[in-house]
Amino acid sequence: MHPIVRNEDQQYDSEDEISIIDILRFFIDGWKAMLSFTVIGALLGIGYVATGTPQYKATAIIAPALVSGTYVETLVDLRRKLKIPTYYSSETYKACGLEDAATNGSALVEILVPTLKKDEALDQIEFVSKSNVTNTNCLNSVLDDIRIDHAILAKPIIKSSSDKLNNLKQRLLEARALKDLYNDRILNMSLVNLNNFLAGILFYKSARTEAETNIANLVNQIDDLTTSFTEPHTQPTKFVKPIFTSNIQIDSKRMMKVLAAIFIGLLFSIIYLVGKKYSAKLKEISKPTE
Numbered sequence: 001m002h003p004i005v006r007n008e009d010q011q012y013d014s015e016d017e018i019s020i021i022d023i024l025r026f027f028i029d030g031w032k033a034m035l036s037f038t039v040i041g042a043l044l045g046i047g048y049v050a051t052g053t054p055q056y057k058a059t060a061i062i063a064p065a066l067v068s069g070t071y072v073e074t075l076v077d078l079r080r081k082l083k084i085p086t087y088y089s090s091e092t093y094k095a096c097g098l099e100d101a102a103t104n105g106s107a108l109v110e111i112l113v114p115t116l117k118k119d120e121a122l123d124q125i126e127f128v129s130k131s132n133v134t135n136t137n138c139l140n141s142v143l144d145d146i147r148i149d150h151a152i153l154a155k156p157i158i159k160s161s162s163d164k165l166n167n168l169k170q171r172l173l174e175a176r177a178l179k180d181l182y183n184d185r186i187l188n189m190s191l192v193n194l195n196n197f198l199a200g201i202l203f204y205k206s207a208r209t210e211a212e213t214n215i216a217n218l219v220n221q222i223d224d225l226t227t228s229f230t231e232p233h234t235q236p237t238k239f240v241k242p243i244f245t246s247n248i249q250i251d252s253k254r255m256m257k258v259l260a261a262i263f264i265g266l267l268f269s270i271i272y273l274v275g276k277k278y279s280a281k282l283k284e285i286s287k288p289t290e
Contacts, residue, residue: 030273034266041265045258054249057128058135061240062114062143065150068161068228072153079114081149082125082142089145096138097129112142132245139243147237165225172218175211182208 027034065072081087085106093099098108114125127138182204228234 026273026277030269033273034269037265037269037272038262039265041261041263041268042258044265045261048257048261054130055128056130056132056135056246056248057126057250058132058139058243058245059124059126060139060143060243061124062146063235063238063240065147065154065237066233066235067154067157068225069233070157072150072157078146082112082114083109085109087145087149088142089148092138092141092145095134095141096127097134112138128250132247135245136243139239143237143239150237161225161228165222168218168222168225172215172222175215175218179208179211179215182211 062078064075064078085108088108093108096108096112111129112125112127125139125142127135127142129135129138186201186204186208
């Protein structure tokens with residue numbers, strides 16, 4: 001048999017190979033350092049979150065404007081508009097603490113995220129800031145902007161309903177005038193020709209009954225349409241309930257910040273251990289051989 005001879009390159013490769021056992025030994029030997037760095041990272045993360053700027057959230061539920069029992073726009077369209085920075089007035093940006101609308105428009109639409117309440121024709125909006133006073137002022141100003149827009153959208157609906165109501169009233173006047181005419185014809189029927197008299201009486205009474213039925217239908221339509229202009233069938237955009245605020249601080253990314261700090265601490269520990277290991281290896285290599 002010929003002996004197996006390893007050349008110099010093969011020897012270096014075997015020395016550079018990392019096995020699973022080496023990885024496990026690395027973590028076992030360095031667990032104290034890893035734990036220390038992780039705890040330090042967690043403490044720094046908790047401290048950062050605890051000393052950060054307090055944030056508070058206000059919530060409101062919007063009911064869109066109604067005209068004669070019909071919403072002036074769908075909730076899908078309303079939510080789409082609420083994501084457009086130019087939808088809001090300069091007063092709203094100021095009320096929300098974002099005076100520079102040109103640069104902070106995107107910030108407002110990101111914070112003010114509307115959500116549809118399930119099984120209800122309502123939109124829920126939230127706003128988060130440093131103060132509940134700012135939150136309340138902001139949501140009230142947003143409501144004013146929506147009201148202005150809905151008032152514009154309601155105009156053609158109101159005009160159409162008003163025109164219909166005026167048309168019904170005009171038809172009612174004509175129907176009543178026609179009924180009065182039939183009454184006069186009945187009273188003034190001549191008795192000279194009995195057959196003509198009886199035929200005329202039957203005709204005008206039938207026509208008068210038809211006119212009375214028409215009048216009753218018109219009156220009902222007018223009453224229904226008039227009622228549709230009153231609450232709750234017609235109402236402006238409003239908050240269903242008062243704006244809900246809480247004195248409890250919120251931070252939706254608090255846990256993520258702490259976890260990020262823990263991860264960074266763990267990463268630094270690994271970098272530290274790897275650096276320490278290779279530093280020791282370099283020292284060992286640099287020692288003069290006897």
